[in-house]
Amino acid sequence: MAKVIDFQTDPSRYRHWRVEYDGEVANLFMDVDENGGLFDGYQLKLNSYDLGVDIELADVVQRMRFEHPEVKVVVMQSGKDKVFCAGANIRMLGGASHAHKVNFCKFTNETRNTFEAAEEDSGQKYVAAVKGACAGGGYELALACNYIMLTNDSSSSVALPEVPLLAVLPGTGGLTRVTDKRKVRRDLADVFCSVEEGVKGQRAVDWRLVDEVVPNSKFDAAVQERAKEFAAQSTKVSGATGIALKPLDRRFGDDSITYSLVEVSIDRDGRKATITLSGPDAEAPASMEEVQAQGSDGYMLRLARELDDAILHLRLNEREIGLLAFASQGDPEKLIAHEKLLMDNADHWLANEILKYWKRVLKRVDLTSRSMVAMVEHGSCFAGVLAELLWACDRSYMMLEEFEGDNRPLATVTLTPANFGLYPMSNDLSRLETRFLGAPEAVEALKEKIGEPLEADEADKLGLITYAFDDIDWEDEVRIFMEERASFSPDAMTGMEANLRFAGPETMETRIFGRLTAWQNWIFQRPNAVGKDGALQRYGTGIRGDYNMERV
Amino acid sequence: MLDLINVSYDTQIPNNVGLSSDKRVLKALEKWHPGYINWWSDLIPQNFQQSLVYLRTAVSVDPKGWAKFDYVKMPEYRWGVLLAPQVEGRTIPCGEHFGEPAWQEVPGEYRNLLKRLIVIQGDTEPASVEQQRFLGLTAPSLYDMRNLFQVNVEEGRHLWAMVYLLHKYFGRDGREEADDLLLRSSGSEEAPRMLGAFNEETPDWLSFFMFTYFTDRDGKMQLESLAQSGFDPLSRTCRFMLTEEAHHMFVGETGVGRTIQKTCEVMQEHGIEDPYDIEKIRSFGVIDLPTIQKKLNLHYTLSLDLFGQEVSTNAANAFNAGIKGRYMEHRIKDDHMLQADTYTVWDFEDGKAVQKEVPALTAINMRLRDDYTRDAQGGVTRWNKIIEKYGVAFEMKLPHESFNRKIGVFAEKLFNPEGQLVSGAEYDAGVTEWLPTHADGDFIQSLMKPCTEPGQYASWIAPPKVGIDNKPGDFEYVKLHMA
Structure with a gap:
């Protein structure tokens, strides 16, 4: 295929x-x-x-x-x-x-x-x-x-x-x-x-x-x-007028996909892809009327659509790319302003839809069976909604202090109120709650930091990132991590990551993606279903599946 | 009427299955029986219910017992539960269990498959009675009316036969399915019969004859293949049903034949040579041969649809499981397993009808359909002999199997009766020559005048050569109850 x-x-x-x-x-x-x-x-x-x-x-x-x-x-x-x-x-x-x-x-x-x-x-x-x-x-x-x-x-x-x-x-x-x-x-x-x-x-x-x-x-x-x-009976507001979802601005290269705000570059030898998300290319709209007028060109919605498509494309069409590295570049303040307008108007149908769409896109990231790492580099904009990616990923690496010859703003992570429940995972907890399952008080304490650009040492101290490395260590540490990751068995990686990502309570969703899917995928490997004499292969021939009757 | 409180099943229900000592089945039948009687009473117009009809009743399966003729009121008909005698040492005739002893009990793994087949077969039996319920009112003679009712009561008995199997072998599920057989009804918006062809009303007697010739013949083929079942009680039931089904085919073949004969007689009498001089032929109150051909085209193609898709998983499963065999399975010289064989079926590729080889197991339906077509050709040949005898230049033909299909690879594609793909315009231009029009229906309907004097026949149909049970021509086959 x-x-x-x-x-x-x-x-x-x-x-x-x-x-x-x-x-x-x-x-x-x-x-x-x-x-x-x-x-x-x-x-x-x-x-x-x-x-x-x-x-x-x-x-x-x-x-x-x-x-x-x-x-x-x-x-x-x-x-x-x-x-x-x-x-x-x-x-x-x-x-x-x-x-x-x-x-x-x-x-x-x-x-x-x-x-x-x-x-x-x-x-x-x-x-x-x-x-x-x-x-x-x-x-x-x-x-x-x-x-x-x-x-x-x-x-x-x-x-x-x-x-x-x-x-x-x-x-x-x-x-x-x-x-x-x-x-x-x-x-x-x-x-x-x-x-x-x-x-x-x-x-x-x-x-x-x-x-x-x-x-x-x-x-x-x-x-x-x-x-x-x-x-x-519905409590939904009546009379809302929709917006058109225009075709995505998307170009495929041999080893790249370029969207208006998302750039995917594929390193086939290294079996990894870097997904770079751009910060806002315009000031936040002043009102929801403006958001509505922008329609699918508006920043928050456009970014979500492009990221969603990129993830799906990589999942289905780039199956040997085992590691996804998320990077971002842009002004965190502007990003926060875009998100804030939607949050302040969460009762507006479109604001609500965009935020709920982000919830789904982030869940899609959570459920992507690839090793995922967030690279918090200088000039990045991991704030609010994009900061969620740090905790959706299996690990995160953040640049510490100034790098030689790099004049971009120092890397920061900024929390917004949205990080405390607006984008729940499929276990119905926020990513921060899931991350700090053993220390709920840490999540409370983090609320004090809302709006504060947190540099690497502080983000490290607060447990928001995995590692902070300075100019001297960065390149080597990142390289070694990626090479190591690429050498592990993809099956073991998928299994390990899927188990570690969803700590905490079970929900119907986690049971579907965990228990049901895992059993199904096991059965999909077993000869009783997919062997040449298995039921799935024989379906339609009139001959029954030939089962190995041993219970495993 | 049957005494519903004190039904003596062994005396009132002819059976050879030890009904009176089978508590489980008795209990189930007691519950089901009143519903059946209600179904029958609500169905057939009241004055016919009270009429005495000269019917054949099967009281046992030996040659002396399976055809007892006497006058009977239909609601008092003795619907029996009769299975062909058990054959000692019978083995499963096909599929992966080939050669193993036939099952006397339902094998658990095939329970659902078997039940489904029995329910579908059972669903068609009462359906045809429902489709034909008003035909008594326009019977062209008492002889034909009697034949209609004979067919009807026997379809009723076939329903009984399937219900017996459901009650006896399928527990609670079987009882529920048996109840549902009475719940569904032909043409009902609420709960239609399972197969499309059984939801169309039979509007006139020519349709009835065509139906009994072509559609009941599908029923015959299905029974033939179920008679090959490795599940012995089903096999025995169907074998006995086949003896009755033969009469339905006879009613159809002679009915169409007598219609053709009358038309030819009238043409000869009035010196009409051109069978297409339709206006003139019709003016003498008979049905012109081209219209009969159109009816043939319609009923034959509707019946082909009943065989399902050309390539069928269900049929493959049923054959391989040994639940359903092929027509005359025991006479076929192969391994009866077909796991490596192929069979030629029609397909539609690149805008053309083509024949191709597919795994034989998946083509079980088509094999049966091909057998059906051969079987159906016999009567058509005999009809042509009648036409020939009168020197009329006309020949009845079975249309190509691509014509007028709603199921399978040719579905909804435009073919002419010769099997050529035609454009929409060509089809529109031809279809009035190929299939009955509403105007044809109006004309046929205008002939449907009841004829209830003994020995008299409506204008459009010739009397039979011999009477039922060798009765003379003026025999009163139905003593009509005049309310």
């Missing part, structure tokens, strides 16, 4: 989804083009999906937030007759490399989380209107919606048939949401996840798998009625 996967799309290019806007309700139709698969060798039958379908969905969800703030309820439904969604395409999975499967699952999980959180984050509630077969990843789509309606036509059902059919798990949040979100009793969940055909009708309600079943003849009307009710 050497093809470059582009995460940018727009409605004029959609092949699999369409949206009909009806005031405060948007009807989102999944109508997958069978022949529109991202790769050759499979057809996307029965509304099954691959990464390409999900990239469009992610775009729909993102544009819903920014371009259609008037929408309060999104009804996810099928554009096909007899099927809601049959889940991830099995032939695609059967033919995909392990790395592609893992990346695919991660991205789809992130997209599910995004529309699931849309209700809490910005008052956009997703409702699943299920008519026809809703199996596997199809039910996982519905599970991530915050209300599920099922037609009672005596054949439509919801199902998680992965275990009996494919010998893998419902890994896009399925198992976890059944127990943690829908709170299905675990023995009933056990039954549900073992039967291919799933559960239909009233039992689906009784078992908490859906919220409501509706007689088939009244289904469409009931769905629209419910959508209107939810819209009426």
